[in-house]
Amino acid sequence: MSGSLRCSISLSPLHSNEFPRIPVTKPRIHVPVPKPMTVALSKVVSPLRVAAPGVMIEAAGLEVDRVTEAELKENGFRSTRKTKIVCTIGPRTCEFEEIEALTVGGMNVARVNMCHGTREWHRDVIRRVRQLNEEKGFAVAVMMDTEGSEIHMDDLNDVESTKAEDGQIWTFTVRAFDQPSRPERTITVNYDGFAEDVKVGDELLVDGGMVTFVVIEKIGPDVICRCTDPGLLLPRANLTFWRNGSLVRERNAMLPTISSKDWLDIDFGIEEGVDFIAVSFVKSAEVIKTLKSYIIDRSPGSQIGIIAKIESIDSLKNLEEIIQVSDGTMVARGDLGAQIPLEQVPLVQHEVIQLCRQLNKPVIVASQLLESMIEYPIPTRAEVADVSEAVGQQADALMLSSESAMGQYPEKALAVLRSVSLRIEKCRREETHWDVTDLRIVSSSKLDEISEEICNTTSRMANKLKADAIFVYTKTGQTASLLSRNRPDCPIFAFAPSTSIQRCLNLKWGLIPFRLDFSDDMESNLNRTFSLLKARAMMKSGDLIIVVSDAMQSIQAIKVP
Numbered sequence: 001m002s003g004s005l006r007c008s009i010s011l012s013p014l015h016s017n018e019f020p021r022i023p024v025t026k027p028r029i030h031v032p033v034p035k036p037m038t039v040a041l042s043k044v045v046s047p048l049r050v051a052a053p054g055v056m057i058e059a060a061g062l063e064v065d066r067v068t069e070a071e072l073k074e075n076g077f078r079s080t081r082k083t084k085i086v087c088t089i090g091p092r093t094c095e096f097e098e099i100e101a102l103t104v105g106g107m108n109v110a111r112v113n114m115c116h117g118t119r120e121w122h123r124d125v126i127r128r129v130r131q132l133n134e135e136k137g138f139a140v141a142v143m144m145d146t147e148g149s150e151i152h153m154d155d156l157n158d159v160e161s162t163k164a165e166d167g168q169i170w171t172f173t174v175r176a177f178d179q180p181s182r183p184e185r186t187i188t189v190n191y192d193g194f195a196e197d198v199k200v201g202d203e204l205l206v207d208g209g210m211v212t213f214v215v216i217e218k219i220g221p222d223v224i225c226r227c228t229d230p231g232l233l234l235p236r237a238n239l240t241f242w243r244n245g246s247l248v249r250e251r252n253a254m255l256p257t258i259s260s261k262d263w264l265d266i267d268f269g270i271e272e273g274v275d276f277i278a279v280s281f282v283k284s285a286e287v288i289k290t291l292k293s294y295i296i297d298r299s300p301g302s303q304i305g306i307i308a309k310i311e312s313i314d315s316l317k318n319l320e321e322i323i324q325v326s327d328g329t330m331v332a333r334g335d336l337g338a339q340i341p342l343e344q345v346p347l348v349q350h351e352v353i354q355l356c357r358q359l360n361k362p363v364i365v366a367s368q369l370l371e372s373m374i375e376y377p378i379p380t381r382a383e384v385a386d387v388s389e390a391v392g393q394q395a396d397a398l399m400l401s402s403e404s405a406m407g408q409y410p411e412k413a414l415a416v417l418r419s420v421s422l423r424i425e426k427c428r429r430e431e432t433h434w435d436v437t438d439l440r441i442v443s444s445s446k447l448d449e450i451s452e453e454i455c456n457t458t459s460r461m462a463n464k465l466k467a468d469a470i471f472v473y474t475k476t477g478q479t480a481s482l483l484s485r486n487r488p489d490c491p492i493f494a495f496a497p498s499t500s501i502q503r504c505l506n507l508k509w510g511l512i513p514f515r516l517d518f519s520d521d522m523e524s525n526l527n528r529t530f531s532l533l534k535a536r537a538m539m540k541s542g543d544l545i546i547v548v549s550d551a552m553q554s555i556q557a558i559k560v561p
């Protein structure tokens with residue numbers, strides 16, 4: 001599907017000014033908006049300008065993310081950004097103003113990684129995101145990512161990193177040391193079975209090969225290794241061992257996907273009302289099913305979406321089943337690249353994106369998208385090509401990890417994702433190769449199958465008629481998702497009755513989620529929506545809209561009166 005991208009090359013800015021930048025309805029509360037950032041690629045795309053600050057006009061009953069609204073007006077309907085962006089929040093971006101700057105820069109989902117930091121730290125971040133949503137009219141979703149049972153080094157206590165030199169002898173052990181007495185060149189490993197699993201002659205890879213050791217001796221709980229590829233050892237770096245060119249799957253293969261600590265983190269996530277839980281090192285569909293019923297038990301009616309991270313070799317055998325039972329998937333290329341040969345990672349990415357589209361699940365492409373921007377203000381050409389590939393493959397979302405968590409240029413990295421997305425999406429719209437006949441039917445009942453066909457037809461119609469937008473009135477989000485799956489040229493305005501569904505829809509390609517109370521009377525819904533949108537200068541008379549809803553199995557094409 002990624003295919004070759006043929007498009008006309010234009011060096012002029014992408015955004016068009018055909019939609020006047022009219023400030024949103026008079027704000028009730030004045031909130032300062034951080035200055036828009038200038039971007040490395042600003043020759044191509046100008047920074048986003050959020051119009052006058054304002055809050056979601058709840059009184060009018062229509063709520064849309066203020067930043068999305070600004071993007072719509074700035075880029076023009078048809079060329080508004082479709083690819084969503086997830087940013088990992090870390091020490092560099094955890095303050096209120098920093099989270100706000102990312103939000104204004106286009107972050108759709110904020111991710112906290114339970115591998116690092118304390119629960120209190122994460123609680124503060126989650127609450128700041130929520131507070132910003134409430135006070136400033138954003139609709140950023142929160143994703144909590146579990147630590148999972150990977151084998152990793154300890155925190156290194158007082159040091160930020162330590163260098164392993166070629167030929168040096170290091171000891172990896174499960175002994176616990178009081179920090180001052182930890183012998184030199186000794187690393188504590190979190191997994192008790194470590195010494196039992198490895199054999200003399202095994203290769204020990206730190207962070208998928210950033211540093212490599214060979215095991216030369218085992219003495220009780222200590223594994224003595226010689227460094228063969230020198231480099232920096234970072235806190236909590238992941239460890240894998242290899243024998244005769246294959247990943248060693250011994251007792252560690254039996255490690256639970258969700259550890260006891262993960263269960264406590266999940267309880268924490270449920271309490272804090274996160275929108276998504278991303279499960280690390282998923283091996284089978286079972287664990288996702290177990291987690292889902294656990295959540296329903298603890299929090300009936302919960303809308304928390306479960307994202308399966310594809311990052312272990314075991315997940316690849318059960319891909320389809322895993323995707324089927326999850327609410328979305330992440331191609332977690334960091335750990336995946338430590339478990340399978342690197343040259344296979346792009347193939348897995350492609351396969352997972354295709355499968356997710358077929359099975360109607362959102363997919364996030366993650367890790368090292370703009371790795372060099374941890375240190376530098378512009379990306380490498382190769383990184384831009386990688387991001388372009390993911391956008392061209394029409395992944396639902398792109399994710400920043402270290403770039404936003406601890407890098408020096410989080411906002412610039414975000415701006416690069418935004419500008420590359422816009423550019424490549426434009427190319428795809430110019431190609432007229434669209435065909436839904438390739439999509440398999442996902443519905444299990446006849447009624448759902450009809451809805452599915454309606455969504456396919458709606459998207460085809462919208463493209464042929466060059467509609468300005470598709471409107472979908474959806475109680476569960478399902479119809480909106482089926483439309484997104486078609487990747488139509490115009491944006492899909494999804495009207496949902498709750499803010500939690502609105503936030504969850506934020507992860508899906510091309511969906512502009514609104515919160516709106518609507519009735520079964522479509523005519524009155526439409527009249528109300530048109531006048532609300534017109535009042536906010538988000539729509540004008542004559543715009544062509546294709547309308548569908550969960551409740552009615554029909555399609556309407558309407559010129560806005």
Ligand SMILES: Nc1ncnc2c1ncn2[C@@H]1O[C@H](COP(=O)(O)OP(=O)(O)O)[C@@H](O)[C@H]1O
Pocket residue numbers: 088089090091113115116117118121334401402403405406
């Ligand atoms: N909550 C946090 N506290 C401290 N550092 C963090 C936090 N979240 C992320 N980081 C830093 O950002 C880096 C990248 O984040 P991420 O990709 O989520 O983790 P990792 O690559 O370790 O799995 C981490 O390695 C860590 O150095």
Ligand SMILES: C=C(OP(=O)(O)O)C(=O)O
Pocket residue numbers: 113115145280311331332333334335336366367401
């Ligand atoms: C996203 C990933 O997971 P984490 O950052 O939690 O290791 C990854 O491994 O690519």
Ligand SMILES: [K+]
Pocket residue numbers: 113114115145146147148280
């Ligand atoms: K994690």
Ligand SMILES: [Mg+2]
Pocket residue numbers: 280311332334335336
């Ligand atoms: Mg990982």
